[in-house]
Amino acid sequence: MIEQNQLTFAPWIKRTPGQSPHTATVVFPHAGGAATxxxxxxxxxxxxxxxxxVVQYPQRADRLAHPAPETVEQLAAELFAAGDWAAVGPLRLFGHCMGAVIAFEFARVAEREGAAVDSLWVSASHAPGAVAESPRLPTAAVDVVADMVDLGGTDPRLLADEDFVELLVRAVxxxxxxFNRYSCDPDVRIRADIHTLGGRSDHRINENMLLRWKTHTGGAFTSTLFDGGHFYLNDHIPAVARLVNER
Incomplete structure (x- = not known):
């Protein structure tokens, strides 16, 4: 395993040192989400x-001045180019909501470039082949805020802060x-295993939607549900981490 100080990663890729040298886990935040x-x-x-x-997308935090890619595919390619991923693999990718689709496209780039991807962990997300048929996401400021409230996961006290809301709307x-420009054929596959996770009470992404990810892998597929809604993850972090590491 190459030592971390011998690797090159963009400063906005946040690393937490682990206990095992055998692979690495890469986390892709939800839409509007920062690495923190x-x-x-x-x-x-x-x-x-x-x-x-944990990767950081443009238009937030320490990448506030970085231009936003026009497509998910472009964003995934930029994230792959920002690190020596082949040197720390095989990779396990974890993406929540839109982050899962970005991780899927990241996996496609990695497989083309010869970087090993062991598995993709999908959390509360539309399958790539289903995105184009899903309702378009709002982009007007008032509608973005309403969508964030509907999804949950954002502290209501922060939504009362005008400066925070301005930055949040910009990122979202x-x-x-x-995401609204994204489309993918249902038969596009990655070689990596895909494991889906979701909340039993998620009013946006139900179990049947998660099962549609099965068509996108040439490997193994599993699906696991937890109590909770769209941001069930916040209440089950130890259990989710244990599941990812045990696989």
């Missing part, structure tokens, strides 16, 4: 597993615009 929102998950993944990396809009 997944700090606890990364720490739990690394506590009993390999190094965990960039992600939603790329």
């Amino acid at each position: 929102a997944y700090r606890t998950l990364a720490a739990e993944l690394a506590r009993t597993g390999p190094d965990a990396y 809009r960039a992600d939603y615009q790329a």
Whole structure:
């Protein structure tokens, strides 16, 4: 295994050192989400597993001035180009909501470039082949905020802060615009295994939607549900990390 100080990663890729040298887990946030929102998950993944990396998308936090890619595919390619991923693989990819589709496209790039991907962990997300038929996501500021309230996962006190809302809308809009342009044939597959996770009470992504991911893998497929809604993950971080590491 190459030492971390010999690798090249963009400064906005956040690494948490782990316990195992055999692979690495890469976490892809939800639409509008910053890397800091997944700090606890990364720490739990690394506590009993390999190094965990959380990627940062443009238009937020330390990438506020970075232009937003027009497409999910472009974003995934930029994220892959930002690190020596082949040197820390085989990779386990974990994406929540839109982050799962970005992770899927990241896996496609990695497989083309010869970087090993062991598995893709999908959390509360439309399958790539179903995105084009799903309702378009809002981009007007008032509608973006309403959508964030409907999804949950954002502290209501923060939504009362005008400065926070302005930054949130900027990030969400960039992600939603790329997602609205995305389409993928249902028969497009990656070689990596796909494991889906979701909340039993999620009013956006139900179990049948998660099962549609099965068509996108040439490997194994599993599906696991937890109590909770769209952001069930926040209440089950130790259990989810344990599941990812045990696989």
